[in-house]
């Protein structure tokens with residue numbers, strides 16, 4: 234699964250890492266990036282599950298992906314950081330550009346793509362064999378980066394994920410000793426520690442109580458000033474609360490691939506949708 | 521800190537609730553309950569709720585009594601003298617009585633449930649009993665000869681009819697051979713398991729088939745193989761040769777168990793590691809293997825347990841010896857199973873007593889190794905969690 238890098242790519246990667254590891258304070262962070270997906274089509278084996286999806290995710294914005302179950306939101310999200318190809322039978326067409334560079338081209342390795350485009354999963358999954366602090370730092374050691382001041386990084390990331398106050402006095406306990414909501418925020422902190430340019434979140438709050446959900450939504454709003462965020466959610470209120478832009482996915486009839494029916498500013502999609510199916514879905518009158 | 525936060529949340533919620541109540545109702549005159557003096561509140565005694573009510577416990581006791589007396593009477597009547605006969609009849613009568621009592625006092629469904637529960641319990645009990653019996657037998661037979669001299673001397677100066685002598689040479693042989701076999705087989709086996717379940721390479725099917733075939737390999741064949749390709753090629757018998765043969769036996773056990781342990785690890789962990797930008801080897805080394813740590817230790821223990829009692833392959837490769845040979849690389853070497861096997865075939869009661877003591881030493885050694893492996897595994901996990 235490790236792709237052989239061309240020497241030139243290896244150099245740029247190394248340079249990138251150096252920049253990343255020397256940055257600690259939020260104000261020094263690089264400005265966030267944009268992703269442009271053009272005509273993305275995804276297959277599992279022979280089955281086409283997503284067809285010609287075009288969407289741009291702008292810097293500093295939160296983009297929400299909504300739509301009924303099974304319409305390919307997760308698949309689309311996973312294609313954005315090359316997680317889609319981890320399924321052995323998966324295939325993809327179209328282009329996805331991160332700041333103008335195609336992430337599926339020879340210029341980028343999957344590991345580089347994934348350390349620049351972080352991901353938070355639906356089910357919180359801290360690494361059980363690591364302490365809370367080690368969980369936050371896991372991304373650094375896993376991708377071969379180093380940091381001069383790991384303690385400060387741990388604190389900074391936990392603060393940004395809204396978890397610092399609750400765990401500051403037990404950083405050495407195992408990651409599984411936290412509640413579900415805390416685990417999810419730990420996973421967000423873990424994703425932040427590698428300083429991604431983009432953060433993908435697949436239903437990050439679906440397993441959480443309202444209070445944890447609110448904390449995470451706040452976190453998302455704060456993060457989006459530095460990081461481009463794409464979030465899948467089934468919760469219409471959540472989409473309205475956190476997102477600037479919204480894309481509605483739909484499978485028109487059974488067996489069809491999923492398509493983007495409508496995409497635009499969140500207020501427009503929710504208050505004045507141009508497509509009647511979008512209107513039905515966001516007002517809860519869907520099938 | 522956490523508690524305080526929760527307490528604050530709760531307080532906030534309570535305040536909210538009060539506020540909303542106040543919004544709806546006019547201020548009413550319900551007297552606020554006086555906070556009770558904590559001294560006056562009685563200390564609560566914790567208890568575990570019981571699964572069975574008293575009448576059911578009495579039924580079980582009755583059934584047990586029926587089993588013991590019924591079987592006792594039968595033994596007296598028919599002149600049966602063996603303990604096992606008594607135990608089997610007592611168990612049968614006990615089970616039947618349990619069923620009948622429960623059926624009459626409650627219903628056939630309850631009775632069937634009770635019967636099956638009892639059967640499960642007794643099966644577990646029988647397994648433990650057989651094991652305890654066997655261990656007890658070894659202890660009883662072997663404890664008499666087990667002393668400092670026995671543990672520290674070999675058999676080189678002991679004539680066929682003499683007393684004295686000991687197990688030291690065999691103990692050293694077993695330890696060295698097991699060490700060699702473990703060092704050779706456990707890393708290979710765990711890497712093979714990683715290949716089978718993490719890499720899932722194209723050859724995985726073939727490798728799994730070969731490993732399965734290997735696990736069915738009779739141990740004497742492994743011994744013969746090393747005998748032919750190693751001992752007969754001018755290298756002669758040695759502890760190393762025995763270690764090689766035992767490693768062949770350990771690899772399939774450790775591989776398959778380790779693979780099962782890797783299967784229990786959530787795919788989400790692997791995906792999270794990769795999503796952080798990890799190459800696959802780092803995800804395996806830093807996330808998958810540490811998470812599977814205690815399972816992998818279990819796999820290794822099972823492998824050691826498979827090999828430590830083997831006689832035939834050691835007989836063919838290390839030949840056995842009655843004097844101490846410290847070097848595992850040169851010359852014949854004894855080990856515990858072989859020592860036991862060879863002594864048990866002697867006619868002299870002193871030799872047979874030594875064999876039993878040897879068996880006890882083997883059992884104790886295995887026990888110590890298992891406990892050590894567990895302790896090391898857990899200590900390692902704690903240090904890992906507690907560092908930094």
Ligand SMILES: Nc1ncnc2c1ncn2[C@@H]1O[C@H](COP(=O)(O)OP(=O)(O)OP(=O)(O)O)[C@@H](O)[C@H]1O
Nearest residue numbers: 277282300301302303304305306307308309320467
């Ligand atoms: N690993 C896989 N192998 C084969 N088909 C898959 C796989 N994962 C998803 N699919 C199929 O792809 C389609 C899209 O799935 P996806 O998970 O993207 O939906 P989703 O929009 O995220 O749904 P949900 O809201 O329920 O999470 C579904 O029809 C699903 O059956």
Ligand SMILES: [Mg+2]
Nearest residue numbers: 306307308435
């Ligand atoms: Mg999904």
